[in-house]
Amino acid sequence: MTPLEVGFSGLGVLLILFMIRVPIGVALAGVSFAGIWIIRGDVPAIAILANLPYDFVSHWTLSAVPMFLFMGAIAAHTGLTASLYAALRLWVGAVPGGLAVATNFAGAGFAAASGSSLATTAAMGRIAVPEMLRLKYDPGLATGTAAAVGTLGALIPPSITMVIYAVFAEVSVAKMLLAGLIPGLLTAAAYALLIVIRCSLNPKLAPRIEFSQVTWAERFAVLKPVWPLPVLVIGVVGGIYSGIVTATEAGAFGVLLAILVSLVQRTLTRRALRESVLEAVRVTATIFFVAIGASLFTTFLALSQIPGFLSDAVVGWTDDPLMVILICTVIYIVLGCFLDAIGVLLLTLPILLPIFDAVQIDPIWIGVILVKYLEIGLLTPPVGLNVFVMKSVVGDEVPLLTIFKGVSWFLLAEIVVMLILIFVPQVILYLPSTIQ
Numbered sequence: 001m002t003p004l005e006v007g008f009s010g011l012g013v014l015l016i017l018f019m020i021r022v023p024i025g026v027a028l029a030g031v032s033f034a035g036i037w038i039i040r041g042d043v044p045a046i047a048i049l050a051n052l053p054y055d056f057v058s059h060w061t062l063s064a065v066p067m068f069l070f071m072g073a074i075a076a077h078t079g080l081t082a083s084l085y086a087a088l089r090l091w092v093g094a095v096p097g098g099l100a101v102a103t104n105f106a107g108a109g110f111a112a113a114s115g116s117s118l119a120t121t122a123a124m125g126r127i128a129v130p131e132m133l134r135l136k137y138d139p140g141l142a143t144g145t146a147a148a149v150g151t152l153g154a155l156i157p158p159s160i161t162m163v164i165y166a167v168f169a170e171v172s173v174a175k176m177l178l179a180g181l182i183p184g185l186l187t188a189a190a191y192a193l194l195i196v197i198r199c200s201l202n203p204k205l206a207p208r209i210e211f212s213q214v215t216w217a218e219r220f221a222v223l224k225p226v227w228p229l230p231v232l233v234i235g236v237v238g239g240i241y242s243g244i245v246t247a248t249e250a251g252a253f254g255v256l257l258a259i260l261v262s263l264v265q266r267t268l269t270r271r272a273l274r275e276s277v278l279e280a281v282r283v284t285a286t287i288f289f290v291a292i293g294a295s296l297f298t299t300f301l302a303l304s305q306i307p308g309f310l311s312d313a314v315v316g317w318t319d320d321p322l323m324v325i326l327i328c329t330v331i332y333i334v335l336g337c338f339l340d341a342i343g344v345l346l347l348t349l350p351i352l353l354p355i356f357d358a359v360q361i362d363p364i365w366i367g368v369i370l371v372k373y374l375e376i377g378l379l380t381p382p383v384g385l386n387v388f389v390m391k392s393v394v395g396d397e398v399p400l401l402t403i404f405k406g407v408s409w410f411l412l413a414e415i416v417v418m419l420i421l422i423f424v425p426q427v428i429l430y431l432p433s434t435i436q
Helices: 003-019 024-040 042-057 060-077 082-092 098-114 117-127 129-134 139-154 160-169 173-179 181-201 216-221 228-242 247-265 270-304 306-317 321-336 341-358 363-377 385-397 400-423 426-433
Strands: none
Touching: 003 024, 003 270, 003 306, 024 042, 024 270, 024 341, 042 270, 060 117, 060 160, 060 228, 060 247, 060 270, 082 098, 082 216, 098 117, 098 129, 098 139, 098 181, 098 228, 117 129, 117 139, 117 385, 129 139, 129 385, 139 160, 139 181, 139 363, 139 385, 139 400, 160 173, 160 270, 160 341, 160 363, 173 181, 173 228, 173 247, 173 363, 173 426, 181 363, 181 400, 181 426, 228 247, 270 306, 270 341, 306 341, 321 341, 321 363, 341 363, 363 400, 363 426, 385 400, 400 426
């Protein structure tokens, strides 16, 4: 067999392994090791398996991943984000669908602290959904809002997905993180507008709550406990933007801020710290295991010559960047229905990055586009992970189909946002262009 034939055979075996639910990291590493063995022999294969995992994990830039996860875990376990929903409820609760709008913006704030889509969905499911259901909000609107807002976790910095993309695409982590800020805020605004329009047209979705007796003094007073979250977000983003810390150092800086703030708040208990450490270690190990498999897969594909073959084939067919984007749309939406977001990203980047380079697509711009597609995949059936996280939170109180129906409305907002990001690239590129 030629290396190219081995490569395509490996891709076929990989898809079969995914279909029978073999863990992504195991499937990637196993197929890659076997493929390298066939192409180059046993000694090179064993040497690559022995050296590559360490070389990858010791990459300095990746140290931001456990730090950002640790920061988010501290924020969650010490209650730094708990008061945000209560404050927003008083400020925007009177508008149509006010509690859903409050959930949307509170989720955006939590996403900025945690950097995790699934963590944001779980948190808003526990904090906001019971309150909305108690006040007779439509179950689909309540759960759909909390599930959809979780997607902001991969866009608003700090974002674990953005860091991993930057490492594999060999672009600036700082620019990649900043590139997601405006699209993330734009998505949150689009979600809020959708909620207000739906609830204005159909008031039965969200019964109006009387807030006329709430004074402005009470509204400002409820903002006091919210100060830790802006401190975290401004500290991390501002530190990167001002050049005080690098994107890699910003993770450790965020952890320091989270610890200091929680000490001031007197919420950092020994148990909270231990649980935060364990959570950060567990999630980091999971991500790195998949990433090591993807790194081996990249080496296997390079030896099989598939990236060059596919790049030449696509460029020979079309050199129109919009057509390439359309191809990516189909690939990511289909794969996003079956695999988790980071798995899809790491599986496809070795193949797609040479194609992007060949048609001269800006790697930072396309990185945000791909992350958006990944997040849309978290909402689409049959395996919308955010939807299943929401289902695990609400239990039997809301049927799974109802949650999917509630989430489907937010896909309309995503279509509008994606059109803006694709046809107005400066929405993504403006902030990265302002730093060196």
